Amino acid sequence: MTDRHDLPAGFRWGVSTAAYQIEGAADEDGRGRSVWDAFCERPGAVKNGDSGRTACDHYHRWREDVELMRELGLDGYRFSIAWPRVQPTGRGPANTAGLDFYDRLVDGLLAAGITPLPTLFHWDLPQALEDTGGWLRRDTAHRFAEYAALAADRLGDRVPAWITLNEPFVHLVYGYALGIHAPGRALLLDALPAAHHQLLAHGLAAAELRARGLDVLIANNLTPVRPASDAPADRAAAAAYDALHNRLFTDPLLLGRYPDLSAYGVGPDLHGAVRDGDLALISAPALAGLGVNYYNPTRIAAPAGPGLPFAEAPIDGVPRTHFDWPVVPEGLHELLLTLRERYGAALPPVTVTENGCSTDDTLDDTFRTDYLAAHLDALARATADGIDVRGYYTWSLLDNFEWAEGYSQRFGLVHVDFATQRRTPKASFAWYRDLIAAHRAASAAPRPAGGR
Numbered sequence: 341m342t343d344r345h346d347l348p349a350g351f352r353w354g355v356s357t358a359a360y361q362i363e364g365a366a367d368e369d370g371r372g373r374s375v376w377d378a379f380c381e382r383p384g385a386v387k388n389g390d391s392g393r394t395a396c397d398h399y400h401r402w403r404e405d406v407e408l409m410r411e412l413g414l415d416g417y418r419f420s421i422a423w424p425r426v427q428p429t430g431r432g433p434a435n436t437a438g439l440d441f442y443d444r445l446v447d448g449l450l451a452a453g454i455t456p457l458p459t460l461f462h463w464d465l466p467q468a469l470e471d472t473g474g475w476l477r478r479d480t481a482h483r484f485a486e487y488a489a490l491a492a493d494r495l496g497d498r499v500p501a502w503i504t505l506n507e508p509f510v511h512l513v514y515g516y517a518l519g520i521h522a523p524g525r526a527l528l529l530d531a532l533p534a535a536h537h538q539l540l541a542h543g544l545a546a547a548e549l550r551a552r553g554l555d556v557l558i559a560n561n562l563t564p565v566r567p568a569s570d571a572p573a574d575r576a577a578a579a580a581y582d583a584l585h586n587r588l589f590t591d592p593l594l595l596g597r598y599p600d601l602s603a604y605g606v607g608p609d610l611h612g613a614v615r616d617g618d619l620a621l622i623s624a625p626a627l628a629g630l631g632v633n634y635y636n637p638t639r640i641a642a643p644a645g646p647g648l649p650f651a652e653a654p655i656d657g658v659p660r661t662h663f664d665w666p667v668v669p670e671g672l673h674e675l676l677l678t679l680r681e682r683y684g685a686a687l688p689p690v691t692v693t694e695n696g697c698s699t700d701d702t703l704d705d706t707f708r709t710d711y712l713a714a715h716l717d718a719l720a721r722a723t724a725d726g727i728d729v730r731g732y733y734t735w736s737l738l739d740n741f742e743w744a745e746g747y748s749q750r751f752g753l754v755h756v757d758f759a760t761q762r763r764t765p766k767a768s769f770a771w772y773r774d775l776i777a778a779h780r781a782a783s784a785a786p787r788p789a790g791g792r
């Protein structure tokens with residue numbers, strides 16, 4: 341049976357983090373205010389009134405964190421660059437002191453034999469841009485391209501591949517449609533221009549990155565959508581949800597068009613946001629890779645009444661994470677096969693840029709080890725089925741600031757005591773380290789005849 345030990349030679353092992361979730365140092369070296377700084381100050385917005393002001397203090401402790409990554413034997417580290425450190429107000433010249441931090445980090449990673457994989461936007465928009473409309477405003481896409489160029493000019497000599505955006509779907513829905521995340525706007529379907537402007541930002545930034553000879557990826561949150569039953573109404577509802585969650589960001593990138601959103605009463609211009617030439621820019625030229633963030637599948641039924649054209653149905657009979665998310669490793673295999681079926685030759689190589697789970701506060705995190713092992717087994721089955729998967733970056737290296745959940749959800753291979761900032765590797769850390777070492781040794785060894 342195919343399992344994680346069969347992942348191809350050269351497969352890249354990594355961990356993923358994001359700036360606001362780990363860095364802290366909110367006021368240091370000229371960093372500007374981000375939408376998350378503002379959101380965390382709203383009473384009741386974040387559990388326990390938590391914020392990322394200090395988080396894991398990674399800004400000061402990054403050497404220790406790189407050392408942990410070296411111990412893991414990682415090939416790559418996916419982190420995000422805080423836009424407000426680079427451009428405190430989201431426009432204008434670079435703040436050199438802010439870029440210096442990433443410069444030091446990149447050098448530290450390279451010295452540890454780890455390839456840096458930065459994400460340019462993991463939800464921390466400079467508040468000054470939000471004040472002029474944020475992602476609802478087309479100009480923000482142009483500002484993003486400017487910022488991408490500044491970051492690439494400083495780091496592009498050592499950083500070969502870049503991720504433009506993290507999970508534009510989640511940012512759209514949580515940040516602009518439901519108001520659960522920063523910037524806390526609850527516009528429902530009126531939020532859709534924020535989808536287009538994020539994609540436009542990707543396209544404009546991709547052009548800047550490619551002009552500098554750099555590879556471009558984007559990371560999205562994708563989910564296999566399962567209808568609650570075979571009934572036509574449930575199937576139609578599932579298709580409508582799939583269009584929103586999976587196709588809204590992937591179809592324009594890979595096919596150069598928006599999916600059918602007529603179930604939402606929305607036309608192909610997304611409330612007038614789309615202009616001539618935008619889709620050509622968003623879809624061309626080809627992405628070097630598609631980042632897939634996978635956590636769980638989604639089960640969808642027909643809605644009970646008017647409103648949205650779908651209703652979420654529970655997934656029963658499976659283990660659940662501390663976050664209460666269902667654990668369905670097979671969903672990753674299913675998702676990747678669906679992507680190939682849907683996009684065929686237009687599907688670029690895939691990298692799993694996030695996958696992981698929150699567990700309760702314990703160092704013996706067998707639950708996490710089991711979760712990771714099962715998902716990597718599913719990933720190996722996808723590669724055996726011919727999907728070109730280049731790597732796996734688990735979420736996350738450290739327990740960190742889990743957005744609206746504050747510090748109550750722990751996703752780390754490494755436990756963080758937030759009172760002392762003490763890092764303690766959990767059992768899953770040793771397990772991941774040993775898996776990486778075993779895979780690397782097996783990849784280097786000559787394959788026995790007839791063996792795998």
Ligand code: BGC
Pocket residue numbers: 358361506507510561633694735742743751
């Ligand atoms: C995000 C991360 C987040 C993780 C767990 C993803 O949606 O990219 O920032 O911490 O899931 O919720």
